[in-house]
Amino acid sequence: MGRGSARRLERRFLANPLAAGDGGPAEIVAAMAGAHARVPSAAEVSVGIRAEGMTRTDVRAALTRDRSLVRTHGPRGTVHLLPARELALWTSALTAVPSGRSPLPPEVRLTEAQAEQVAAAVGEALDGVWLTVDELDEEVVARTGPWAGERVMPAFQDLWPRWRQVLLQAGQSGALCFGPNRGRKVTYTRPPRFDPLPPGQALRLLVGRHLAVYGPATPQDFAKWLAAPPGWAATLFEEALGAGELEEVLFEGRRAWVAAGDTGFPQEPARGVRLLPYFDAYVVAAQPRELLFPGAAHGRALAGGQAGNFPVLLVDGAVAGVWHQRRRGRRTTVTVEPLGRLTAHQTREFGDRAERIGEVLEATAELVIGEVTTGAHA
Numbered sequence: 001m002g003r004g005s006a007r008r009l010e011r012r013f014l015a016n017p018l019a020a021g022d023g024g025p026a027e028i029v030a031a032m033a034g035a036h037a038r039v040p041s042a043a044e045v046s047v048g049i050r051a052e053g054m055t056r057t058d059v060r061a062a063l064t065r066d067r068s069l070v071r072t073h074g075p076r077g078t079v080h081l082l083p084a085r086e087l088a089l090w091t092s093a094l095t096a097v098p099s100g101r102s103p104l105p106p107e108v109r110l111t112e113a114q115a116e117q118v119a120a121a122v123g124e125a126l127d128g129v130w131l132t133v134d135e136l137d138e139e140v141v142a143r144t145g146p147w148a149g150e151r152v153m154p155a156f157q158d159l160w161p162r163w164r165q166v167l168l169q170a171g172q173s174g175a176l177c178f179g180p181n182r183g184r185k186v187t188y189t190r191p192p193r194f195d196p197l198p199p200g201q202a203l204r205l206l207v208g209r210h211l212a213v214y215g216p217a218t219p220q221d222f223a224k225w226l227a228a229p230p231g232w233a234a235t236l237f238e239e240a241l242g243a244g245e246l247e248e249v250l251f252e253g254r255r256a257w258v259a260a261g262d263t264g265f266p267q268e269p270a271r272g273v274r275l276l277p278y279f280d281a282y283v284v285a286a287q288p289r290e291l292l293f294p295g296a297a298h299g300r301a302l303a304g305g306q307a308g309n310f311p312v313l314l315v316d317g318a319v320a321g322v323w324h325q326r327r328r329g330r331r332t333t334v335t336v337e338p339l340g341r342l343t344a345h346q347t348r349e350f351g352d353r354a355e356r357i358g359e360v361l362e363a364t365a366e367l368v369i370g371e372v373t374t375g376a377h378a
Contacts, residue, residue, distance in 0.1 A: 002269025005317025013050035020052045025062040026083040033213045035081040036279035045277040048360030070191045071178040073171030076227040088194045091174040092202035118166045123175035126190040130179035216256035221287040270317030273349040279308035296339045303376035324374045332363040337372040
């Protein structure tokens with residue numbers, strides 16, 4: 001995957017970080033096509049290492065002060081950072097992805113009309129305020145009816161109010177995003193307003209975005225990225241190909257696609273050492289996965305085939321180890337476990353990478369080379 005990795009590393013600001021003053025966190029997240037943010041500190045590292053001098057404070061300011069970023073439900077329904085200026089694209093496309101049949105029993109499910117009513121109530125309740133989920137319970141029921149508050153939805157050995165099955169839909173439709181925590185409690189608010197795009201247009205734009213960042217890729221790769229039906233993704237690619245928006249290439253011995261005219265690759269393969277945190281976009285979405293996780297990396301750095309559950313050491317664009325960091329006050333210990341022998345130059349280089357992670361986290365990093373005993377993140 002040498003030149004393919006080099007292309008992807010370049011386009012994600014991993015080959016050459018964004019120069020100071022050339023843009024902020026929103027520009028980085030746009031180039032990544034979203035940053036996985038279930039683990040907030042990992043998202044801060046994902047974004048921070050891609051720009052010179054950027055720290056977690058800059059990422060947090062983009063979320064809470066500038067509101068140029070939002071933390072909400074993105075691809076696969078997982079929590080992501082997305083640029084606020086791109087919400088029209090993301091929400092219109094994500095709500096057009098087939099979701100399949102609800103696993104909830106018929107007596108628990110909301111009708112389509114009820115779901116729309118709840119989503120509208122969520123947006124109204126969160127306009128200009130930050131509410132915990134319990135506070136949002138009260139507001140939604142007041143705006144809809146007692147039926148929305150009936151505790152019938154099984155969740156975490158408990159029963160949640162019926163309306164909460166719309167949380168994901170509300171996030172992907174732009175009615176809801178995460179606000180700053182109130183102590184240990186999560187809060188929600190309404191993201192900046194926007195005008196939705198026609199669903200078909202948004203999906204075509206998202207295909208182009210995916211191919212620009214992760215391409216060359218196949219419809220199956222795109223379907224995995226979105227947790228969408230493969231047949232639906234194949235039809236979407238066929239339509240885009242028929243419209244002259246895609247171009248077929250041969251990549252790593254398989255047919256794959258790029259946006260029309262976007263067939264350029266770097267002349268040299270990927271070089272260098274990098275440390276990527278949990279769920280970094282590079283390892284979650286890049287395919288073919290067997291080439292990204294070669295040899296021993298497949299067993300050590302994947303959790304049951306799932307990418308992202310371990311922070312990884314990259315060498316020349318492929319996974320070559322795992323790492324973990326433990327914070328203690330103003331210091332953080334970065335333990336790196338290589339899966340093979342590294343040169344003296346590579347060892348010095350990932351020492352620099354560990355130092356940069358410390359800078360992003362506003363801590364002093366200490367590098368330890370040894371076994372990582374922490375298990376995979378759930």
